[in-house]
Amino acid sequence: MNAAAEERVPVLVVGGSLVGLSASLFLGRLGVRHILVEKHSDTSRHPRGRGNNVRTMELYRVAGAEQRIREAASVLADNHGILQAPSLTGEEQEWLFKEIDPGGGLAKFSPAGWCLCSQNDLEPVLVRCARELGGDLRFSAELLSFDQDREGVTAVVKNRETGEHSTVRADYVIAADGPRSPSRERLGIGQTGPGDLFHNVSITFRAPELAAAVGDRRFIACYLTNPEADGCLLPVDNEADWVFHAPWHPDQGETLEDFTDERCIDHIRRATGVLDMEVQITGKAPWHAAERVAERYTAGRVFLAGDSAHEMSPTGAFGSNTGIQDAHNLAWKLAAVLDGWAGPGLLDTYETERRPVASATSARASARSAEHSHPGYAAAPGAGGGRQSGVLTVALGYSYPRGAVLGTAPELPVVPARMQLTGAPGTRAPHMWLQRAGVRQSTLDLYEKTLVLLTGPEGAAWRAAAANAAERWSVPLPSYSIGTRPEDDLAPEKGADWAEVHGTTPQGAVLVRPDGFVAWRAEGMAADPEAELDRVLAAVLCRG
Known part of the structure; x- marks a missing residue:
């Protein structure tokens, strides 16, 4: 060596x-x-x-x-949704879902x-x-x-x-x-879990004629359900290049070598319903779906x-x-x-x-x-x-009931039944639009390299405590006041209430981690803000 x-x-x-x-x-x-x-x-x-x-x-x-x-x-x-159909050429087809974000409702949660x-x-x-x-x-x-x-x-x-x-x-x-x-x-x-779920061979191929059969159905994926030739079709460029996931059954003695170009071409033709289509196989790769x-x-x-x-x-x-x-x-x-x-x-x-x-x-x-x-x-x-x-x-909407967080409810499920991004500790901090020196930005744009403390105009004592704690603990801890006064650091867009969005009061504060998750939240002003922030930083940053 x-x-x-x-x-x-x-x-x-x-x-x-x-x-x-x-x-x-x-x-x-x-x-x-x-x-x-x-x-x-x-x-x-x-x-x-x-x-x-x-x-x-x-x-x-x-x-x-x-x-x-x-x-x-x-x-x-412009591709959205998952289509399910016996073939691309028949009348029977069903959209499992047609739009990723129907109605544009996602905008209220994220930038x-x-x-x-x-x-x-x-x-x-x-x-x-x-x-x-x-x-x-x-x-x-x-x-x-x-x-x-x-x-x-x-x-x-x-x-x-x-x-x-x-x-x-x-x-x-x-x-x-x-x-x-x-x-x-x-x-x-x-490892824990059920293990292997199913196996596929991912086949890349060129077939310019397939675009006509797909037409204006701009799907992310199409599940083709012909029992004799099922699989999943995915567009690469919506024109000539495509991917087909063909089921593979190694448990029945089937090997990768069994997936010859001839077999793959025949399978793709029958699955799509375009029986005379010219198909050029350009690649094959096995993959395994598992839960572990x-x-x-x-x-x-x-x-x-x-x-x-x-x-x-x-x-x-x-x-x-x-x-x-x-x-x-x-x-x-x-x-x-x-x-x-x-x-x-x-x-x-x-x-x-x-x-x-x-x-x-x-x-x-x-x-x-x-x-x-x-x-x-x-x-x-x-x-x-x-x-x-x-x-x-x-x-x-997933959360961290335990970890570098304080004030969570550990008994709650990691994934809730419905979206609840309301500033609770352990959840991804809420998104709201702000103006900063004439530039529009999301609250999420504030979080990357340091802890961040957010307050309203009535949170001056929290901000002073944060400045002192940053020096005392040698921790980067910028704080921002969100309000409509000239001296506030960030201005909410018209009609937005910072405290309401973050589940606190005008006297409260929210500590957000560099990954955008809420580490801790105070609903109001503490009797001793510095002592409270000392307690929080020691717990969140594992510094006894």
């Missing part, structure tokens, strides 16, 4: 797919030096993982990447919106953004092994192009290395994120979004600990907060697959029945 000098870095990210690249972007925004290693030579070339939900787009918005992502996704900007951007288009954007922020992204670099001690992690990395081995010494490791995570295996972390959650997210200084921590059915597009949100939750906590304004115990709250979210979300994804009769999924009788939380509530 040709050993090079040991490199030292605060964070090593293992895996350069959506979650690892998002972790790099978020760490870069927070000024955390890091190295990312990815064993493949480039980003994904296969169009998959396309549904980026509103919470994910909020995070990309604050990180400065939203506009670039929407530009990369422009070709599918962002859903975005249909395939993984092969999104990942290059993340690479560019992360590198512009100083991220050291290394493709064709495979993690061979790692060992950790009380001070850090020592990793051995192989350059797959040259064969050279190098050593990286990191304070912490984010393992975003996929569903068959070697890192998770090395740590001996097991890691028993632990943390082992010492190594943290699991994304598919290494959880797998879930694709219905509802929850999987990659949950992983990206893992990375964001972890990034600010690593930055806070590395910068010295939070205690190491804050990192324990990563698992406390994110694992219950994954468990609830993966169960909801499986139920939604049953509700939609996803091709290839033979759900158990009764699966998906009963009242279920809607997709938006699962994507945006």
Whole structure:
């Protein structure tokens, strides 16, 4: 082995797919030096993982990447809904849902919106953004092994192009290395859940004639239900390039080699109902739908994120979004600990907060697959029945009953029955539009790098206490007064009441974390605001 000098870095990210690249972007925004290693030579070339939900787009918005992502996704900007039909050519068809945001109701909850951007288009954007922020992204670099001690992690990395081995010494490791995570295996972390749900082969193909059969039905996906040739059709450009997910049954002895070009072409023709269509197969990739959650997210200084921590059915597009949100939750906590304004115990709250979210979300994804009769999924009788939380509530309305929060109701479910973004501790802080020096911005735009204290005009004592606490605790803690006076920092738009939106009173205060979740809320003025903020900061930042 040709050993090079040991490199030292605060964070090593293992895996350069959506979650690892998002972790790099978020760490870069927070000024955390890091190295990312990815064993493949480039980003994904296969169009998959396309549904980026509103919470994910909020995070990309604050990180400065939203506009670039929407530009990369422009070709599918007008595609909405999921269609179900025996074929594209028959009269029988049903929209499982036709609009992602019917009536535009999402605007009251968020400044962002859903975005249909395939993984092969999104990942290059993340690479560019992360590198512009100083991220050291290394493709064709495979993690061979790692060992950790009380001070850090020592990793051995192989350059797959040259064969050279190098050593990286990191304070912490984010393992975003996929569903068959070697890192998770090395740590001996097991998984819970039902396991495999169904298997598909994702087939990319060119068929310019298919656009005429699709017509003006601009769907996200079409579930084709011919019992002799079922599957899921997805547009790539709405014209010539398409993806078809064909059910695969390895439990019945079926192998990938059985999916010859001839078989795939015949299956696609019969499924779509366009029997004489010219089809050119351009690629095939197996994928597995499963419901699994890691028993632990943390082992010492190594943290699991994304598919290494959880797998879930694709219905509802929850999987990659949950992983990206893992990375964001972890990034600010690593930055806070590395910068010295939070205690190491804050990192324990990563698992406390994110694992219950994954468990609830993966169960909801499986139920939604049953509700939609996803091709290839033979759900158990009764699966998906009963009242279920809607997709938006699962994507945006989840909460952290325990963790780096104070004043929560731990007995409440992680995913509520309906959306309740009213400023309660443990929930994503409410969105409201503000004016700041003549610029319109959302309250969510205030949250990224520090804790933030919000008050109204009657909260001067809270703001003074925050300034003193920031100095005393060496914690970045800006505070903002929201009101209509010239001296107020932010002005609400006409008719909006800051205190009402945030579930407090004009004398109250709300402490919001860098990830936009409410850490604590005071309904009124405390007898001793400084003592109260001392108590809150000690608890939230794990500084005894």
